[in-house]
Amino acid sequence: MNAPATSAQQSNFQRAERQAQVVLLKKIEELTLHLIEIEKAIDTLKKENKKQIAEIQD
Secondary structure, eight states, X not given: OOOOOOHHHHHHHHHHHHHHHHHHHXXXXXXXXXXXXXXXXXXXXXXXXXXXXXXXXX
16 A cells, blocks of 8 residues: 655655746746747848848839
């Protein structure tokens, strides 16, 4: 038979779970910031592309 988890075991599990959540949140933040940078780069490229198209058409 399995004995019920002790308070210390539950506390350790909760601590590990919180640490995992922090790691995941940091990764989400990192990826979000990276996505914002990529979107800015895309916007810049779109503007440059429009200028080049206008130059070609003139």
